[in-house]
Amino acid sequence: xxxxxxxxxxxxxxxxxxxxxxxxxxxxxxxxxxxxxxxxxxxxxxxxxxxxxxxxxxxxxxxxxxxxxxxxxxxxxxxxxxxxxxxxxxxxxxxxxxxxxxxxxxxxxxxxxxxxxxxxxxxxxxxxxxxxxxxxxxxxxxxxxxxxxxxxxxxxxxxxxxxxxxxxxxxxxxxxxxxxxxxxxxxxxxxxxxxxxxxxxxxxxxxxxxxxxxxxxxxxxxxxxxxxxxxxxxxxxxxxxxxxxxxxxxxxxxxxx
Amino acid sequence: xxxxxxxxxxxxxxxxxxxxxxxxxxxxxxxxxxxxxxxxxxxxxxxxxxxxxxxxxxxxxxxxxxxxxxxxxxxxxxxxxxxxxxxxxxxxxxxxxxxxxxxxxxxxxxxxxxxxxxxxxxxxxxxxxxxxxxxxxxxxxxxxxxxxxxxxxxxxxxxxxxxxxxxxxxxxxxxxxxxxxxxxxxxxxxxxxxxxxxxxxxxxxxxxxxxxxxxxxxxxxxxxxxxxxxxxxxxxxxxxxxxxxxxxxxxxxxxxxxxxxxxxxxxxxxxxxxxxxxxxxxxxxxxxxxxxxxxxxxxxxxxxxxxxxxxxxxxxxxxxxxxxxxxxxxxxxxxxxxxxxxxxxxxxxxxxxxxxxxxxxxxxxxxxxxxxxxxxxxxxxxxxxxxxxxxxxxxxxxxxxxxxxxxxxxxxxxxx
Numbered sequence: 001x002x003x004x005x006x007x008x009x010x011x012x013x014x015x016x017x018x019x020x021x022x023x024x025x026x027x028x029x030x031x032x033x034x035x036x037x038x039x040x041x042x043x044x045x046x047x048x049x050x051x052x053x054x055x056x057x058x059x060x061x062x063x064x065x066x067x068x069x070x071x072x073x074x075x076x077x078x079x080x081x082x083x084x085x086x087x088x089x090x091x092x093x094x095x096x097x098x099x100x101x102x103x104x105x106x107x108x109x110x111x112x113x114x115x116x117x118x119x120x121x122x123x124x125x126x127x128x129x130x131x132x133x134x135x136x137x138x139x140x141x142x143x144x145x146x147x148x149x150x151x152x153x154x155x156x157x158x159x160x161x162x163x164x165x166x167x168x169x170x171x172x173x174x175x176x177x178x179x180x181x182x183x184x185x186x187x188x189x190x191x192x193x194x195x196x197x198x199x200x201x202x203x204x205x206x207x208x209x210x211x212x213x214x215x216x217x218x219x220x221x222x223x224x225x226x227x228x229x230x231x232x233x234x235x236x237x238x239x240x241x242x243x244x245x246x247x248x249x250x251x252x253x254x255x256x257x
Numbered sequence: 258x259x260x261x262x263x264x265x266x267x268x269x270x271x272x273x274x275x276x277x278x279x280x281x282x283x284x285x286x287x288x289x290x291x292x293x294x295x296x297x298x299x300x301x302x303x304x305x306x307x308x309x310x311x312x313x314x315x316x317x318x319x320x321x322x323x324x325x326x327x328x329x330x331x332x333x334x335x336x337x338x339x340x341x342x343x344x345x346x347x348x349x350x351x352x353x354x355x356x357x358x359x360x361x362x363x364x365x366x367x368x369x370x371x372x373x374x375x376x377x378x379x380x381x382x383x384x385x386x387x388x389x390x391x392x393x394x395x396x397x398x399x400x401x402x403x404x405x406x407x408x409x410x411x412x413x414x415x416x417x418x419x420x421x422x423x424x425x426x427x428x429x430x431x432x433x434x435x436x437x438x439x440x441x442x443x444x445x446x447x448x449x450x451x452x453x454x455x456x457x458x459x460x461x462x463x464x465x466x467x468x469x470x471x472x473x474x475x476x477x478x479x480x481x482x483x484x485x486x487x488x489x490x491x492x493x494x495x496x497x498x499x500x501x502x503x504x505x506x507x508x509x510x511x512x513x514x515x516x517x518x519x520x521x522x523x524x525x526x527x528x529x530x531x532x533x534x535x536x537x538x539x540x541x542x543x544x545x546x547x548x549x550x551x552x553x554x555x556x557x558x559x560x561x562x563x564x565x566x567x568x569x570x571x572x573x574x575x576x577x578x579x580x581x582x583x584x585x586x587x588x589x590x591x592x593x594x595x596x597x598x599x600x601x602x603x604x605x606x607x608x609x610x611x612x613x614x615x616x617x618x619x620x621x622x623x624x625x626x627x628x629x630x631x632x633x634x635x636x637x638x639x640x641x642x643x644x645x646x647x648x649x650x651x652x653x654x655x656x657x658x659x660x661x662x663x664x665x666x667x668x669x670x671x672x673x
Contacts (some may be wrong), residue, residue, distance in 0.1 A: 024503055045320050065320050072458060078325060093458050095515075096486040106423035107484075111515030115554060135614045178285060190597070194281040199291050200310030208291070213281055242615025243411035246322075248460045249412040249484070250453035254379075254406060257371060 031089060031132035034173050037205050039128040043242040044068040046206070047080075049233040052119045053227040058177065059232035062117060067242055070128040072089045074247045077116075078255055087257035090116075093154065095142060095161070100252040107249050120146065120191060120214045120230040124163045129177075132171075144159070145179060148172045164190065176205060189215045206237040270663050323376035326408075336366040337670035343655065355655045364388035367401070379406035386523075400481025402445075414453040420446045422464070424482055424495060426511050426522040427546045429610075431589045437526040437544035437566070438509050440480050440497040443468065457485040468499045478502050479554050492515050504528035520550040520558075526567070539593035542568025543585075556597030556604075564588045573614040574646040588648075602627045610649065617643020617650055623664075635666040 048212045050062045063081040068074070073094050079085040091098040099108045116123055139154035150170040166183035178194040192215065197208040208230040218227040245251055291393045346356055369383035398513035402419030419647075425438025436442070441449075441464055449466035461483045468478035478499040485492065497507040506535075511524035518562065528542040548562035548585060583669040594606035603626030611618035623637030641653050641660045 014669070022321065023307065038270075047320055065325065095487040095489045096491045102316040105421045109484075109486075109513055110520050110550075111489055111491075111513075146282060147288050148285055179281065192281050194284045197289050197291060197293040211281060211284060236319050238321055242322075244455040245411055245414060245453075246451070248455050250455075250462075252462060253453075254414055254418075257333070 003159070006068055010164075027137040028132050030136065030137065031155075034169075034171060034177060035132050036127040037089050037129075037175050038177075038207065038251040040068065040204060040239060042239045044070070044206075044237070044239055045242060047235045048077075049235065050117070050119060050121065051231045051233075052117075053229050053231075054217075055221045055228065061121075066126065067246055068126070068243070069247055070130070072247065073127070074252065075126050076247055076255070089252040089255060090123075091252055092127070093247075097123060098252065099257055100249065102256040107252070120212045120217070121232065122163050124208075125193075125212075125232075132157060135167060143170065145170050145172075149179055150178060174205075181252050191215055199234075201237045202239055204239070206234060208234050210234075213234050259659050275602070284577075319635065321355045325376075326373060326379070327376045328371075330372045331371045332368070333371070333673065334368040335670065335672035336364075337668060338362075338364045339666055339668040341666035343657065343659065343662050343664045344660035345639075345655075346655070347657070347659055349660060357662075361656075362388070362390065377408045379407070380404075403435045404590060409412075416451040417448070420451065422451065424451075424590050425495075425509075426524045426548065427547075427562065427564070428548050428560055429655055430552060430593070433542065435564060435566070436523045437546055437564075438493075438495070438511055440482075440495055440507055440509060441478075443478075456483065459485045471501065481532075498638065502528075503537070504529045504530045504542060504547065516576075518551060518553065522550075522664065523547045539569045542566070542570065552596075553575065556595055556629075558592075558594040558596055560590070560592040564590075573612075574617075574644065574648065574651075575615055577646065578643070582614060584614070589613065599626070612643070612648040615643060615647040617641075617647030619649045619653075628667075631669055632672050633668045633670070635668070636662070637664045637666075638662070639664065 011085045012145070017243045030037045041098075045065070046068050050064065052060045052062070054060075061081070062079060062085070065078045065080055067076045072234045075092050076092045079088045087102075089100065096109050098112070100106075101108065113123070117127070134157055135155035136155050136158055140155050143152045143154045145151055148170070150172050153169050153171065155167040157167075161252045162184035165185040166187065168179050168180040168181040168183070172178050175247065176195070176198055178195055182193070184190055194211045194213075195207045195209070196211070198205045199208045200206075212230045214228040214230075218225055220226075240256070292609060335341045340360070340361055342357075342358070344358045360539040367383060367385045369381065371530045372380040382403045384398050384623065385401050386398045387395045387396045400419060402420055403417070403419045404416050405427050407415045407417070409415065422441050423436075423439055425436040427436030427438060429436075443460040444464065447467045449464055452459050452463045452464075461481065464482075465477050467475075468476065475498075476525075478497060479626050480495065480497040481483040482495040484492060491514070493509075493511045494632055495509040499505055507524040507526065508529070509524065511522060513520065513522040515521065523545070524547070525543070525545040528544075530539045532538070532577045543566070545565045546562060548560065550561075551557070551559040553559075565585055565587055567582065569581065571582045571586050573586050588610065590608070590610045592606065592608045594604055596604055598606075607620070609618065609620045616640075620640045620642075621637055623635060625633060625635045628634045639655065639659075639662055641649055643650055643654075647649075650658075650660075653659075
């Protein structure tokens with residue numbers, strides 16, 4: 001009589017564990033490959049134009065300079081416009097956000113603030129992609145997203161240090177994420193992010209246009225509810241090396257007005 | 258080139274369509290032409306890349322770092338006028354003998370000049386002029402700050418001159434809880450030299466300034482602060498030496514992190530007398546502060562702070578007299594503010610300080626808001642409790658020393 005592997009529970013268990021391990025490793029590789037498309041080993045700088053639309057308040061536009069050093073998990077954002085906020089800056093080192101008060105000449109560091117400039121952007125939106133470190137895949141389907149035939153991954157956070165406990169991502173054939181849906185722990189949709197355009201710069205991909213729709217915040221306009229939304233446009237992307245002093249609190253002090 | 262423009266333009270316009278239809282999927286109805294996919298696309302992209310290089314030569318390809326720290330001279334100013342009425346009681350029997358009504362008025366104006374002729378050099382000066390209520394005249398202008406910034410080789414940042422600087426984690430400093438970590442609280446009394454060097458993932462700040470009237474560098478105050486972040490934790494180590502102080506050597510350490518949306522900080526400072534053989538040797542003084550802070554996205558701001566001090570010069574008022582605090586001095590403070598729940602920027606709040614050692618305290622309930630362009634109003638009810646020799650009755654900021662009062666203040670201000 002042929003012996004089946006299921007007749008030997010120890011062998012079956014070993015095969016099951018190794019299969020799960022391999023699949024887990026494959027899932028991690030998938031996310032690592034996605035991360036690699038938009039993570040940079042060298043310094044990165046670009047000009048961001050952030051258009052914030054709040055239905056009952058109209059548009060506000062902020063132009064900022066963004067500097068990133070992914071290998072040290074740092075970034076610095078410097079506001080260029082509007083004039084009233086010019087010189088205001090944020091330095092993020094790991095999970096810690098440094099702010100500078102030009103009146104008292106004092107630095108404050110916080111790990112708790114999440115939203116950027118009271119917009120729909122999170123501080124985590126400006127850091128390198130860390131899907132492989134923070135999430136695991138619990139489901140996969142295929143879906144047509146406009147002209148893109150995408151793989152859709154359901155993700156759940158591996159730890160509590162992330163902004164969104166659950167996520168759904170649409171990935172195109174170039175391993176570029178085209179759409180994110182961010183969910184709360186209870187499964188409520190919090191926001192939707194679309195990246196319709198990327199730019200290839202020195203063999204690396206840079207998102208050029210990002211649209212974020214807040215699923216919770218909004219207002220009534222003409223009797224209809226409209227969601228708050230933010231459009232981020234990226235210009236002048238560059239991978240030129242930047243001075244070390246730029247990624248320190250002293251630079252915030254140097255540029256403040 | 259023309260094909261790129263024809264395809265490019267709808268992509269730029271799609272977000273506008275989104276506003277009407279609110280469906281992000283519509284953004285993907287056209288392909289992303291900047292991502293190569295086939296040989297034909299490669300050849301088109303080569304041609305468009307050449308065109309892009311031509312266009313790039315005409316404009317900037319990257320951010321001009323030097324331009325961020327260079328500008329034409331900027332002159333700024335602000336002016337603020339405020340008038341306040343305060344009515345209250347000086348005694349708890351609420352007798353007419355204890356009634357008190359006062360009026361206060363202030364006028365402050367400040368001007369600053371900010372000059373950045375090159376990306377490495379900056380000159381800044383600010384001057385303040387105030388109305389003196391006692392003399393009913395305008396005070397002599399005072400120089401708030403007058404300094405030069407210089408950055409050496411994009412590596413070391415110097416600030417030289419009369420400058421303001423605040424260290425430490427105390428959030429309620431200046432509001433009757435000390436900020437013990439601010440080892441350089443007297444820096445603005447004279448000129449100072451400050452240098453910052455990148456170190457680890459942040460940097461080291463070095464400061465030197467005259468700590469008193471002596472011009473000898475041997476009598477100067479020398480201080481240093483190193484701050485860095487490690488995972489979710491930020492820490493700072495600082496020290497100061499000034500031989501003209503009774504306790505000439507000071508060391509300070511703080512740790513800060515966030516849990517469940519709250520910022521948590523703990524800081525401890527120790528003042529030493531490094532010359533035990535001298536007359537009048539003082540035992541070390543210990544000060545500590547810990548606080549939590551929440552600035553939520555729903556418009557609630559919470560702050561709690563605890564302050565501790567122990568040492569030969571720490572005194573408390575107990576049993577009707579002031580004596581050395583054998584168990585140390587303990588003060589707590591709590592603050593609650595609603596920042597965005599009401600129109601016109603009206604912000605109600607409450608703040609409470611309590612001195613655990615002598616039982617005195619202060620409670621202020623109030624609301625502040627904008628009643629017209631450039632015009633703000635504050636309504637507050639301050640309450641001071643405790644024995645007359647206690648910390649808060651003695652430190653009562655009300656010139657009329659009222660224990661319970663109603664304050665109404667209007668402030669007209671603008672900046673340019």
